[in-house]
Amino acid sequence: QVQLVESGGGLVTAGGSLRLSCAASGRSFSRYAMGWFRQASGKEREFVAVIRWTNGNTYYADSVKGRFTISRDNAKNTVYLQMNSLKPEDTAVYYCAALNRYPVLVPDEYDYWGQGTQVTVSS
DSSP, X not given: OXXXXXXXXXEEETTOOEEEEEEEXXXXXXXXXXXXXXXXXXXXXXXXXXXXXXXXXXXXXXXXXXXXXXXXXXXXXEEEEEEOSOOGGGOEEEEEEEESSSOOSOGGGOSEXXXXXXXXXXX
């Protein structure tokens, strides 16, 4: 049974940093793309960043480029999202997702999802 468990969310003031973790279990993710998405209250879920487990290639939404960094630890089967220079508009529930093919930006394409972790950035 595939499980994705996010952690690391919380409350931070604008300009601060947080690191989210996504622990993956239940199968080999070596051929997967691992993505981070977020959903603010009253808005649709949106793409944040994605990494391909095999080669580490990454892609970011324009809104987070230069501030967020996605990475993976193969030994721990964990994907991270380092978030720096946080803004109030980054406030959302952040979700980790897994897709058994090349990375895409559309949330509906992803096969597995975590439960989400709340990130709140105060001004």
